[in-house]
Amino acid sequence: xxxxxxxxxxxxxxxxxxxxxxxxxxxxxxxxxxxxxxxxxxxxxxxxxxxxxxxxxxxxxxxxxxxxxxxxxxxxxxxxxxxxxxxxxxxxxxxxxxxxxxxxxxxxxxxxxxxxxxxxxxxxxxxxxxxxxxxxxxxxxxxxxxxxxxxxxxxxxxxxxxxxxxxxxxxxxxxxxxxxxxxxxxxxxxxxxxxxxxxxxxxxxxxxxxxxxxxxxxxxxxxxxxxxxxxxxxxxxxxxxxxxxxxxxxxxxxxxxxxxxxxxxxxxxxxxxxxxxxxxxxxxxxxxxxxxxxxxxxxxxxxxxxxxxxxxxxxxxxxxxxxxxxxxxxxxxxxxxxxxxxxxxxxxxxxxxxxxxxxxxxxxxxxxxxxxxxxxxxxxxxxxxxxxxxxxxxxxxxxxxxxxxxxxxxxxxxxxxxxxxxxxxxxxxxxxxxxxxxxxxxxxxxxxxxxxxxxxxxxxxxxxxxxxxxxxxxxxxxxxxxxxxxxxxxxxxxxxxxxxxxxxxxxxxxxxxxxxxxxxxxxxxxxxxxxxxxxxxxxxxxxxxxxxxxxxxxxxxxxxxxxxxxxxxxxxxxxxxxxxxxxxxxxxxxxxxxxxxxxxxxxxxxxxxxxxxxxxxxxxxxxxxxxxxxxxxxxxxxxxxxxxxxxxxxxxxxxxxxxxxxxxxxxxxxxxxxxxxxxxxxxxxxxxxxxxxxxxxxxxxxxxxxxxxxxxxxxxxxxxxxxxxx
Numbered sequence: 001x002x003x004x005x006x007x008x009x010x011x012x013x014x015x016x017x018x019x020x021x022x023x024x025x026x027x028x029x030x031x032x033x034x035x036x037x038x039x040x041x042x043x044x045x046x047x048x049x050x051x052x053x054x055x056x057x058x059x060x061x062x063x064x065x066x067x068x069x070x071x072x073x074x075x076x077x078x079x080x081x082x083x084x085x086x087x088x089x090x091x092x093x094x095x096x097x098x099x100x101x102x103x104x105x106x107x108x109x110x111x112x113x114x115x116x117x118x119x120x121x122x123x124x125x126x127x128x129x130x131x132x133x134x135x136x137x138x139x140x141x142x143x144x145x146x147x148x149x150x151x152x153x154x155x156x157x158x159x160x161x162x163x164x165x166x167x168x169x170x171x172x173x174x175x176x177x178x179x180x181x182x183x184x185x186x187x188x189x190x191x192x193x194x195x196x197x198x199x200x201x202x203x204x205x206x207x208x209x210x211x212x213x214x215x216x217x218x219x220x221x222x223x224x225x226x227x228x229x230x231x232x233x234x235x236x237x238x239x240x241x242x243x244x245x246x247x248x249x250x251x252x253x254x255x256x257x258x259x260x261x262x263x264x265x266x267x268x269x270x271x272x273x274x275x276x277x278x279x280x281x282x283x284x285x286x287x288x289x290x291x292x293x294x295x296x297x298x299x300x301x302x303x304x305x306x307x308x309x310x311x312x313x314x315x316x317x318x319x320x321x322x323x324x325x326x327x328x329x330x331x332x333x334x335x336x337x338x339x340x341x342x343x344x345x346x347x348x349x350x351x352x353x354x355x356x357x358x359x360x361x362x363x364x365x366x367x368x369x370x371x372x373x374x375x376x377x378x379x380x381x382x383x384x385x386x387x388x389x390x391x392x393x394x395x396x397x398x399x400x401x402x403x404x405x406x407x408x409x410x411x412x413x414x415x416x417x418x419x420x421x422x423x424x425x426x427x428x429x430x431x432x433x434x435x436x437x438x439x440x441x442x443x444x445x446x447x448x449x450x451x452x453x454x455x456x457x458x459x460x461x462x463x464x465x466x467x468x469x470x471x472x473x474x475x476x477x478x479x480x481x482x483x484x485x486x487x488x489x490x491x492x493x494x495x496x497x498x499x500x501x502x503x504x505x506x507x508x509x510x511x512x513x514x515x516x517x518x519x520x521x522x523x524x525x526x527x528x529x530x531x532x533x534x535x536x537x538x539x540x541x542x543x544x545x546x547x548x549x550x551x552x553x554x555x556x557x558x559x560x561x562x563x564x565x566x567x568x569x570x571x572x573x574x575x576x577x578x579x580x581x582x583x584x585x586x587x588x589x590x591x592x593x594x595x596x597x598x599x600x601x602x603x604x605x606x607x608x609x610x611x612x613x614x615x616x617x618x619x620x621x622x623x624x625x626x627x628x629x630x631x632x633x634x635x636x637x638x639x640x641x642x643x644x645x646x647x648x649x650x651x652x653x654x655x656x657x658x659x660x661x662x663x664x665x666x667x668x669x670x671x672x673x674x675x676x677x678x679x680x681x682x683x684x685x686x687x688x689x690x691x692x693x694x695x696x697x698x699x700x701x702x703x704x705x706x707x708x709x710x711x712x713x714x715x716x717x718x719x720x721x722x723x724x725x726x
Contacts, residue, residue, distance in 0.1 A: 053426030478556025564594025
């Protein structure tokens with residue numbers, strides 16, 4: 001069977017849920033509703049916190065604070081300059097003031113104050129094992145920004161005692177610091193005298209070592225000697241570079257000559273040899289002789305004496321050229337060897353001067369170390385002597401760098417408890433605790449209270465709210481829709497009827513079962529009034545009391561002693577007409593339980609029960625069956641499996657979400673799909689009025705809406721007198 005969840009889920013809603021997407025507005029409104037719902041918890045908690053605050057202010061002892069003001073100046077000695085190293089003293093450091101603030105709370109100083117003021121006998125400190133610690137807890141040290149002033153406050157239940165302790169603390173601190181200063185100066189003088197005695201001998205030894213080294217090395221002017229060696233080294237390096245270049249050029253020429261010879265070229269054609277004057281002269285003679293031979297050969301034959309003689313002279317000249325070329329080549333090779341030797345000699349000279357430079361540097365370095373050592377020792381010795389003079393003057397100076405600017409006086413008003421601050425804290429804290437407790441309790445509250453709970457946790461359509469029916473009479477409760485047709489309760493039942501009608505598709509719900517998760521949730525009242533409002537539409541309606549264990553319909557309709565459903569199921573009566581009883585409500589009949597059976601489950605699961613439901617469906621337009629609670633017994637599952645729909649009733653702020661969820665799961669496991677949930681017993685005029693203050697106006701809106709949608713199945717709209725809500 002299909003259900004229109006969208007339409008059924010919006011039959012009625014929580015205040016603020018109608019706003020839709022107004023998230024922040026909804027959250028703030030929900031927060032306000034939570035506070036209103038838990039208002040007595042909030043008020044009670046707030047009153048308790050305020051009462052405790054008042055009791056604290058009344059019973060708390062009055063504490064007074066006396067304040068004395070001190071001025072703390074840095075001491076005269078700012079720094080010690082020892083051999084160029086400046087050692088900052090504690091007094092010159094910015095931490096000096098912080099150190100003095102800590103000294104004000106030192107245990108040794110506090111013990112003196114405790115002894116002089118006899119604080120061990122003071123009632124405020126008698127119960128403390130560590131009196132010094134307790135006194136320190138009552139003392140506050142507050143520096144004044146951008147000054148050397150500090151306020152020392154002492155708290156005590158007696159204003160005069162607080163002032164006495166503050167003044168004693170200031171006096172003892174000043175005396176204690178003066179004693180510390182004198183002691184420190186004496187120790188420093190003793191230390192400096194020992195240092196001066198040792199440094200005097202070290203200075204003398206350093207100067208002697210420097211003189212002996214100068215005599216041993218015979219270096220009278222180290223600066224001048226250093227420049228001479230540097231200049232000689234530079235010149236030797238220049239000569240070495242030139243010699244190396246010449247040697248490389250000569251070797252290049254030799255290499256070219258060897259390559260010329262290897263290529264079997266005439267030696268005299270080598271450029272450097274050809275440029276030799278002797279070779280050029282012989283070449284010229286050879287050319288002349290060759291010209292003469294050519295002239296003779298034109299006139300004479302080869303055997304002619306003049307020709308033979310000319311050729312002999314040419315051969316001699318060529319041999320002379322070859323000898324001259326070899327001589328020049330040998331000169332080239334000799335020049336290369338000489339250039340190489342010159343390069344080696346220049347390199348040796350450079351190495352010699354470099355060694356001299358290194359020796360000179362080592363000697364000068366050692367000399368500088370000795371000279372620097374002598375200067376340092378002398379400077380340190382002079383600094384110690386100067387410091388001794390300063391410390392001697394400081395020891396003779398009796399002026400203290402700490403003084404009391406303002407003595408403490410007995411305060412007129414207490415500082416604790418601070419009434420305005422404590423009251424403000426009580427007011428704000430009480431409100432915070434009350435609100436937090438209310439929200440925490442609401443967080444722990446897991447009962448079904450709203451449409452959102454139904455749709456979120458049970459995932460079922462929401463059918464509507466039913467207000468609390470303020471009557472002890474079962475007749476009025478069961479028949480309120482008939483006896484008080486203009487009431488909000490009657491309007492709620494008509495709204496639920498419309499929601500069920502509009503929630504179905506195709507055939508209407510002809511057979512309805514009404515159940516709940518647990519007893520006393522008002523399911524029988526819901527079933528009876530739902531049957532009444534259905535009958536008011538003109539449909540023949542039958543109300544069946546199937547709660548065979550705790551029947552109640554016969555009380556609500558004053559049908560005592562009549563045969564009921566049990567008689568039909570046990571076969572004592574044969575037809576439905578014999579157990580159906582007419583009521584004062586037009587078109588409504590009821591079938592009461594009758595006698596209470598010993599085995600209700602067997603009766604409800606019998607074939608006769610099936611026949612009864614089928615027969616009721618044939619004879620009536622609508623059948624509403626009041627079933628037992630789902631979580632208690634299995635009876636409702638038997639009946640629910642044979643009807644068209646099941647309405648689950650949840651009592652407002654009573655049934656827990658988990659129990660309701662398990663009830664729904666039991667129905668689903670049995671193959672039954674609930675058609676929706678009704679939240680019952682909301683006190684619109686009492687404890688829950690703030691939660692659903694707009695309920696009446698919403699009902700009127702939905703009543704008109706369902707009239708238009710339900711057509712003939714809804715009765716004409718009835719005007720109700722508005723119920724004013726706070």
